[in-house]
Amino acid sequence: MASNRPKVEDLHLVNLTKTFGDFKAVDNLTLTIPAGSFFALLGPSGCGKTTTLRMVAGLEEPTSGQIKLGQEDVTNLPPYKRWVNTVFQSYALFPHLTIYENVAFGLRRQKAKDIDNQVKAMLELVELTTQAQKKPQQLSGGQQQRVAVARALINEPDVLLLDEPLGALDLKLRRQMQLELKRIQTEVGITFVHVTHDQEEAMTMADTIAVMNEGKIEQMGSPIQIYEHPKTAFVANFLGQTNLFEGTVAGIEGVELAVKVKDVVFHVPLTSTEIRSGRIVFGVRPEKVKIVDQGKTGLPKNQINGSIKLTAFVGVSTQYEVITNWGQEISAFEQNIDPSDLGRPGQAVTLAWEPRHTFVLDPDQDLTAGLDTSWDE
Amino acid sequence: MKIIKFIREKTLQVFSVLIIAYLMLPLAVIILLSFNKPKGRQNTSWNEFSLDAWTNICRDQTICSSFATSIKIGLLVTIISTIVGTMISFALVRHRYKGRGATSLLIFLPLATPEVILGASLLALFLNIFIPLGFWTILLAQITFTISFVVVVVNARLAGMDPRLEQAAMDLYATPLQTFRYVTFPIALPGIMAAALLSFSLSFDDFIVTTFNSGRVVTFPIYIWGAAQRGIPPQVNVIASLMFLGSLLLVLVASVISKRRKALHA
Amino acid sequence: MSIAQESIITKPVKRRFKRTPYLLILPGIGWLFLFFVFPLSTLLATSLQKPAGISPDDGYLPAFKVSNYSSALAEYFPQFFRAFLYAGIATVICLLLAYPIAYYMAFRARKYRNLMLVLIVAPFFASFLLRTNAWKTILSGDGFVVSVLNSINLLPQDRILNTSLAVVAGLTYNFLPFMILPLYTSLEKIDPRLIEAAGDLYSPPSQRFWKVVWPLSLPGVISGTLLTFIPASGDYINAELLGSIKDKMIGNVIQSQFIDLRDYPTASALSFTFMAIILVMIYLYIRKAGTDDLV
Numbered sequence A: 001m002a003s004n005r006p007k008v009e010d011l012h013l014v015n016l017t018k019t020f021g022d023f024k025a026v027d028n029l030t031l032t033i034p035a036g037s038f039f040a041l042l043g044p045s046g047c048g049k050t051t052t053l054r055m056v057a058g059l060e061e062p063t064s065g066q067i068k069l070g071q072e073d074v075t076n077l078p079p080y081k082r083w084v085n086t087v088f089q090s091y092a093l094f095p096h097l098t099i100y101e102n103v104a105f106g107l108r109r110q111k112a113k114d115i116d117n118q119v120k121a122m123l124e125l126v127e128l129t130t131q132a133q134k135k136p137q138q139l140s141g142g143q144q145q146r147v148a149v150a151r152a153l154i155n156e157p158d159v160l161l162l163d164e165p166l167g168a169l170d171l172k173l174r175r176q177m178q179l180e181l182k183r184i185q186t187e188v189g190i191t192f193v194h195v196t197h198d199q200e201e202a203m204t205m206a207d208t209i210a211v212m213n214e215g216k217i218e219q220m221g222s223p224i225q226i227y228e229h230p231k232t233a234f235v236a237n238f239l240g241q242t243n244l245f246e247g248t249v250a251g252i253e254g255v256e257l258a259v260k261v262k263d264v265v266f267h268v269p270l271t272s273t274e275i276r277s278g279r280i281v282f283g284v285r286p287e288k289v290k291i292v293d294q295g296k297t298g299l300p301k302n303q304i305n306g307s308i309k310l311t312a313f314v315g316v317s318t319q320y321e322v323i324t325n326w327g328q329e330i331s332a333f334e335q336n337i338d339p340s341d342l343g344r345p346g347q348a349v350t351l352a353w354e355p356r357h358t359f360v361l362d363p364d365q366d367l368t369a370g371l372d373t374s375w376d377e
Numbered sequence B: 001m002k003i004i005k006f007i008r009e010k011t012l013q014v015f016s017v018l019i020i021a022y023l024m025l026p027l028a029v030i031i032l033l034s035f036n037k038p039k040g041r042q043n044t045s046w047n048e049f050s051l052d053a054w055t056n057i058c059r060d061q062t063i064c065s066s067f068a069t070s071i072k073i074g075l076l077v078t079i080i081s082t083i084v085g086t087m088i089s090f091a092l093v094r095h096r097y098k099g100r101g102a103t104s105l106l107i108f109l110p111l112a113t114p115e116v117i118l119g120a121s122l123l124a125l126f127l128n129i130f131i132p133l134g135f136w137t138i139l140l141a142q143i144t145f146t147i148s149f150v151v152v153v154v155n156a157r158l159a160g161m162d163p164r165l166e167q168a169a170m171d172l173y174a175t176p177l178q179t180f181r182y183v184t185f186p187i188a189l190p191g192i193m194a195a196a197l198l199s200f201s202l203s204f205d206d207f208i209v210t211t212f213n214s215g216r217v218v219t220f221p222i223y224i225w226g227a228a229q230r231g232i233p234p235q236v237n238v239i240a241s242l243m244f245l246g247s248l249l250l251v252l253v254a255s256v257i258s259k260r261r262k263a264l265h266a
Numbered sequence C: 001m002s003i004a005q006e007s008i009i010t011k012p013v014k015r016r017f018k019r020t021p022y023l024l025i026l027p028g029i030g031w032l033f034l035f036f037v038f039p040l041s042t043l044l045a046t047s048l049q050k051p052a053g054i055s056p057d058d059g060y061l062p063a064f065k066v067s068n069y070s071s072a073l074a075e076y077f078p079q080f081f082r083a084f085l086y087a088g089i090a091t092v093i094c095l096l097l098a099y100p101i102a103y104y105m106a107f108r109a110r111k112y113r114n115l116m117l118v119l120i121v122a123p124f125f126a127s128f129l130l131r132t133n134a135w136k137t138i139l140s141g142d143g144f145v146v147s148v149l150n151s152i153n154l155l156p157q158d159r160i161l162n163t164s165l166a167v168v169a170g171l172t173y174n175f176l177p178f179m180i181l182p183l184y185t186s187l188e189k190i191d192p193r194l195i196e197a198a199g200d201l202y203s204p205p206s207q208r209f210w211k212v213v214w215p216l217s218l219p220g221v222i223s224g225t226l227l228t229f230i231p232a233s234g235d236y237i238n239a240e241l242l243g244s245i246k247d248k249m250i251g252n253v254i255q256s257q258f259i260d261l262r263d264y265p266t267a268s269a270l271s272f273t274f275m276a277i278i279l280v281m282i283y284l285y286i287r288k289a290g291t292d293d294l295v
Helices: A049-057 A099-109 A115-125 A141-153 A171-188 A199-205 A223-228 A233-238 B002-034 B061-094 B100-112 B115-128 B135-159 B163-171 B176-205 B208-212 B220-230 B234-264 C020-047 C067-108 C113-125 C128-138 C144-151 C164-188 C192-200 C205-234 C237-242 C250-260 C264-289
Strands: A011-020 A023-033 A038-042 A064-069 A084-087 A159-163 A191-196 A208-213 A216-221 A243-253 A256-261 A264-269 A279-284 A290-293 A302-313 A317-324 A329-335 A348-353 A359-361
Touching (some): A011 A049, A038 A049, A038 A199, A049 A084, A049 A159, A084 B163, A099 A141, A115 A141, A171 A199, A199 A223, A208 A223, A208 A233, A233 A359, A264 A302, B002 B234, B002 C164, B061 B234, B100 C205, B115 B208, B115 C250, B115 C264, B135 B176, B135 B208, B163 B176, B176 B220, B208 C250, B220 B234, C067 C164, C067 C250, C128 C237, C164 C205, C164 C237, C205 C264, C237 C250, C250 C264
Parallel strands (some): A038 A191, A038 A208, A159 A191
Antiparallel strands (some): A011 A023, A208 A216, A243 A256, A279 A359, A290 A348, A302 A317, A317 A329
16 A cells, blocks of 8 residues: 655644533643554543544544644644544444445545555455445444444554544454554554553553543553553552552662561662652552462562462462551462462461562552542442 | 233234224225215215226316425425425534524424414415415415424434544545535435425425415315315315325335345345 | 644644534524514514404504403403313323324334334325315214214214314324324333333332333323324314314414404414413423423
């Protein structure tokens, strides 16, 4: 698919804000999405990610701020004048047109040449050649989804926007499509902006993830970066699971900070924080925590004793909830090497992890942010 | 318990069939009497079988000319009120603007106004500004109340349409005009057609508003009313039967076509 | 590609003023103002006029004769009352007849529902004057119906035609489809699983209906009753064709005042009084029952 348009540019969002009455859906958002990358906007429902996407598409007018494609300011351009295409959450396929005509729609409006060949090629790419003359209602959810992608991609936009396109698919199909989309994006080289609330999906597919909450970006980076080094409690809790500890700085020991939590001392790398005294909050992910019978030696430096409260065998791993002597619950995930050796509730254990796996968070924030609180409402 | 449920279901079924029969009863009488050769002028009781009315529909010229007048008026009214009403419907459903509630109210009022008053007020208007009553005043009067019906019908269709389809169209480089032409209009078309059909039948069958504003012009219903005292010739029954059966046929053909189209693409 | 701009960091976005909706409604609303609102105000003016001379041919003069209203109401109060009474009875009967069939079509008759819809609407294509007139045949003195009813002494006047019964029967017949269609539309939208859920929660059939189906069908009931009652109360065809002189409704009066007697002020006063009563009734009815959009 040769393109005679200039090279794809970076997408810039500058101080983008959208308010609906009193409600700020998107709050002064500034970010740059590099050309040709697979970018994910991740966050819970209502965080403003879909609104942001719609503003980029031109379907929603920003209250203030700018959207630029390279040097071109597209903020005031209507959607049909932007080289941006959207794959809608509900697919929004035209029910009165055949699959062929759905895919050809954008090309026809642009009065492109050689539409037939392009449509046929695209249908082949998404493996729907035999369904070309059918209507959308006659196709399965997975097939409709592929039509939606084909319909958008065929126009070779600078940016392809995907609004939770895999939400309606069952697990296996979703996994398949995740890999498909990633493959297509790598082949075609177009910038993909993918909006989702599924963190696994974002991490599987994206080169860069921006975690959004309440209209703002909490953190942006590669999947590994934001997972291993979350900067806020929200990111720590929303992405995977976290154990958080509140303590006070006890002193500096070489390249590590000693932190006292109740009567246990933990060690945190000096490089992970600027705090040198007073309150401090740090966390460690459960999969980094080793769980062994009490009394073992040769363990990583940070250790706590406790007893098992819950054991859950999940297949790939066993998830333990351990209660410390001061009543805090800690999670530890053990890789499933030998399930015959599972710990039992009540068993006395030691939890241990390497200091370098610890990350530090700002103590003055809501430490429960990002946890699933749907039942509290 | 099962017996009670069975009785309940059967009663419901029988009742519904009876209601349909009740609605059809006068039509059966009309069709029957179209084959009648009336004893005197009144065609109200059966005399003898005759195809006379069917073969000589236009023996009384007034019948056919009034029919033609009604058709002419019907077509014009349908075209104008469907276009105007559809435009209003689009504004109401797809746009949020100041005065939307007022528009809605203004559309609703003619529906709530009894026909006598609609007819009378227009008569008063025409008299006061010295417009001669006739073909054009009938037209103006009928358009006035059919617009509201069109809006209601098209609204129903448009409101059920996913607005994201139009957004998708614009996302795919269709200007607002193109979006309307290639997406909104084709999908709304069944509703618009239904509204047009409704307009036509309201116009064709209208008596009260038309009577007030017709002057000397005779539409089909006006002819019937005038003839009602003297005796309605069976030719009128013929025309009514034809229209009824014709409309049934149209619906039948339409449903067969759509069934066949569905089968082709299965 | 547009020319690169000097970008100020925070720039308010130009709000595209939408002219479109106003352009769209212009022809229609313009029309309605000219041919609905304006004539009604003319009618109002006419209702206050006074006669220029003795006979109607002398015409009328602009005035402020409010007494037109009081005299009209006083003289024609019986017809007002009769109109609302007949229309009311007809509406209630229509509701009782329409609900079961609408229910049947919405919840039971998968296969036949479209056919039934067509059969309900089809009679509109044969002139309603003719259909009403056909009742004259059906209900005539020597017809089947009357003979049967007479033989079991059910008729107080030995006939149906030219009685109030005939008028109400005619009104019921003519407006029944107007009750069935909105009811059906409303019922059809109800998710049958709601009724199942009620049954699952130990609700007997009668309760299931009154507590689940009826409340959800209320919008249809409201539309249906309004669409039936309003035109029925203003009707004069049924009274003219099927009733006697004692059965005249307010519609008949207005019509004769306008066309035959040409007493425009009285006719206009009656029209406005009638319309005012209707609007008040609608307002109270909707207030009590509650609706969303009017159209």
